[in-house]
C-alpha cells in the first residue's frame with residue numbers, strides 16, 4: 001500500500017488489464033490446512049502437513065494449538081505436528097485469540113473440551129459479532145460447559161467440562177463449522193457421538209472436506225442414513241498429508257479470464273476436488289466461458305471469449321465465492337440472481353452489505369432480499385472500495401478493477417487472511433503495475 005507525502009493513506013489502484021493469457025498457481029486450501037492441523041494435533045505421534053497454506057488464519061490455528069500444548073514446527077516443506085493422541089497436556093487456564101478466523105474459533109470450540117484447563121476463545125471486534133450460540137448448545141449436550149463472557153451467543157466463550165458424546169442435535173443453519181467442530185473432536189468422546197444437524201445445513205460441502213481429512217487420518221465418519229453422522233471412537237493415525245489447492249482463492253483468478261477476456265490456467269488444483277467452491281467453474285461455464293478440467297492432472301483452464309450472460313444460481317453450498325460471482329456479474333449482459341445467501345451476513349463482514357456497496361460503488365445496481373440478491377450489469381465508473389477488512393471483498397474488487405479499470409482498494413493487505421500472495425501474483429502475471 002502506498003502513502004502520499006501528507007501521510008494520508010491512498011489505496012491500491014487497479015487499472016484495466018485488457019485480454020489475458022496467463023498461468024498462475026492456486027495457494028493451498030485454507031479449509032484443508034485447518035483440518036489437517038487439527039487431526040494431526042489429535043493423532044498419536046508426529047504427522048507432517050505438506051504444502052500447507054501460509055496465511056494469517058493458519059497462523060492463528062497453529063498458534064492456538066501451540067497454546068494448547070501441541071508442538072507444531074514450521075519447516076521449508078510444511079508443518080510437523082507432534083500429536084497428543086487426544087489427551088491434551090495440562091497447560092492450565094488459557095485464553096486464545098482467534099482474531100477473525102471463524103474456522104479456528106468454531107473448530108477449536110469442541111476440541112477445547114479435551115484440554116484439562118478452561119479455555120476461553122475470543123477474537124477481533126468482528127469475530128465477537130459472529131454467532132457461535134448454536135455450537136455452544138451442542139457442546140453442552142455433548143458434556144461441556146460454556147459461558148459467554150460478553151454477549152450471549154457470541155465470542156468470547158469459556159469452555160470447560162468433558163466430551164461425553166452421545167446424541168447431539170445441532171442447528172447448523174448459520175454455519176457448517178458447528179458440525180465440523182463436533183466431527184473433528186468426536187472420536188475422543190467417552191461415548192460414540194451421533195451428530196444430528198437440525199434444519200438446513202449452511203455451506204454443506206464443507207462437511208465432506210471434514211470427512212475427507214478425517215479419513216486421511218484413519219477415521220471414517222458414518223452417514224447413518226437418517227441425516228445424522230456417527231463418529232467412531234478411535235484415535236487418529238499419524239499421516240504425511242499433502243494439502244490440495246484452494247478453489248475459493250482460485251475463483252478470483254478464473255474471474256479475471258471472465259472479466260478481461262482470454263485464458264487463465266490455474267495450477268495446483270485438483271480438477272475433480274470435492275470443494276464446494278469448485279462449483280464456481282460451472283457458473284462461469286453457464287455465463288459463457290469454456291472450462292477445461294481434463295487436459296492437465298493438476299490444473300484447470302478458463303477461457304472466456306464471449307460476452308457473459310447473466311445467470312440464476314443457488315450458492316448456499318459455496319458462500320465464499322459469492323462476492324467473486326457478484327464482481328463477474330457486473331460485466332454480464334443481463335442480471336444475475338443468486339439464491340442461498342442468508343448466512344453471508346455472519347462472515348468477516350456483513351457480505352450482503354459488502355456486495356451491495358461494492359457493486360453500487362462501481363456503477364452496478366443490486367436488489368437484496370433475505371436469501372436472494374440480484375446484480376445488474378454496471379455502467380462502470382471510477383470507485384474507491386473499503387473492504388472493511390474482508391479479504392474476499394478486496395480480491396473481488398481487484399477483479400472489477402482489472403476488468404473495468406479505475407478501482408482503488410483501501411487497506412488491501414487484508415488479503416493475508418487467506419491469500420497473502422494475491423497481489424504479488426497478479427503483479428508477477430503482469431496485471432498490476434506500480
Ligand SMILES: O=C(O)C1=C[C@@H](OP(=O)(O)O)[C@@H](O)[C@H](O)C1
Nearest residue numbers: 031103175176177203206319320
Ligand atoms: O469449514 C470451513 O473451512 C469453512 C466453512 C464456511 O463457513 P460457514 O460454514 O460458516 O458458512 C466458509 O465460509 C469458511 O470460509 C470456511
Ligand SMILES: C=C(OP(=O)(O)O)C(=O)O
Nearest residue numbers: 100101102103104320347
Ligand atoms: C468465512 C471465511 O472464513 P472464516 O469463517 O474462517 O473466518 C472466509 O474465508 O471467507
